[in-house]
Amino acid sequence: MKYSRNPNAQEMAPQRRKLKAKPLLVLIAILFVCNLLWFIGWLIPNKSKQPEEVVASVAGDPITREQWMTAMEKEVGREVLLELVNHKVMETAAEKYGIDVTDKEIDLELALITSVDGRSHSGLDIEQTRQRIRSSLILDKVLTHDVLIEDDAVRSFYKENESLFNILTAYRTSVIIVPTKKEAEQALDEIAKGSSFDALAKELSTDLASASLGGDIGYINADTETIDPAIYEAAVKTKEGKVGKLVHLQDGTYALIQVNEIIKGRSFDFKEVEEHIRRELALEQLPQTVNPEAFWKEFDAEWYYGK
Incomplete structure (x- = not known):
């Protein structure tokens, strides 16, 4: 059986080649874009892979901010x-x-x-x-x-x-209690140089109940029976927001006081x-x-x- 030759076959061949080439060009373009995006991503630092912030260390062993939080x-x-x-x-x-x-x-x-x-x-x-x-x-x-x-x-x-x-006048007071006058004077000197009263209370004070609160013992007045009277007497002589003079307590220890607020009676x-x-x-x-x-x-x- 003879097949008749299509006179348009040669004309259609280039068109078929063009149709086959088009998907290839699209694939090449996609690969190019993907490579470009990968390269840009490689240039931008990956924050998730960056080392965690270290807030402290012990014997070289770090404590990270995430552990802390x-x-x-x-x-x-x-x-x-x-x-x-x-x-x-x-x-x-x-x-x-x-x-x-x-x-x-x-x-x-x-x-x-x-x-x-x-x-x-x-x-x-x-x-x-x-x-x-x-x-x-x-x-x-x-x-x-x-x-x-x-x-x-x-x-x-x-x-x-x-x-x-x-109502009696009340003083919102914080204290740092230490065993000796020398330690009290050293603490007072650190405060004068800019150290935080709150931080020093947590670090130095032997009164554990108030130390954990930055030295805060709340509001005291002339009728407060749970504190050494010398602390109240010192608070009366201290201006709001200021640190008072050293206080010698009845048990032989020394105290620094800070008056944070005064509520007038x-x-x-x-x-x-x-x-x-x-x-x-x-x-x-x-x-x-x-x-x-x-x-x-x-x-x-x-x-x-x-x-």
């Missing part, structure tokens, strides 16, 4: 996150229920705290202390919003407990503390103690810690 998270991470979540929950509650907390109210609560339990906020800086008081006030106001306390009960409480509202009249008393009496009517975690569900707070 992991250890801190295990030590205090849960408590810090819990407080952050609770602060946020309380601020959300204040917005929802139209609750306002003024600086004047915080000042009152802070003054009352210094006269009752001055150490309750040791370890916190001044701003953290005020934030914690604010959150507590929001919680108390939410819980007592619908609790009715008669005016006579409020006034009667004030008359019977008026002395509670005569004063007497509060009935009008100034009326709402505080009303709130405290209302809280006594509640069947049980309630903390901010009770509001997590209401404000869609989710806890991812440990997951």
Whole structure:
């Protein structure tokens, strides 16, 4: 059987070759782009492969920043996150229920705290202390919003407990306690040269309870019985934000003190503390103690810690 010759065959051959060559050119272009991207990536430093930052070493063995951060998270991470979540929950509650907390109210609560339990906020800086008081006030106001306390009960409480509202001047104080006068003088010299009181307290102070808090012993006043009277006497003579003179304590040791804040003493009249008393009496009517975690569900707070 004879096959007829297609007269257009020669004309179609170059076209077929062109069609076959096109995919090859595309493949070459792709390979070129990939090689170019690889070369650029090779030139740019890979941060993930860079050595970790070393924050300390022992006998040449490094401690990395990642190890440090992991250890801190295990030590205090849960408590810090819990407080952050609770602060946020309380601020959300204040917005929802139209609750306002003024600086004047915080000042009152802070003054009352210094006269009752001055150490309750040791370890916190001044701003953290005020934030914690604010959150507590929001919680108390939410819980007592619908609790009715008669005016006579409020006034009667004030008359019977008026002395509670005569507040002594309080001094937010930090201490460094060392065995000898020479060590105290050396520490004082280091502070004069710019060393941190907080850091030196952690390093040198023999009073372990306050040393772990950078020397902070909270608010002290003339009635504070848990400290050597010489510490209070020295605080009275020290300006706010300053380090005082060396103090010789009853047990023979020496102390350096730093006064971080001074809250002036004063007497509060009935009008100034009326709402505080009303709130405290209302809280006594509640069947049980309630903390901010009770509001997590209401404000869609989710806890991812440990997951």
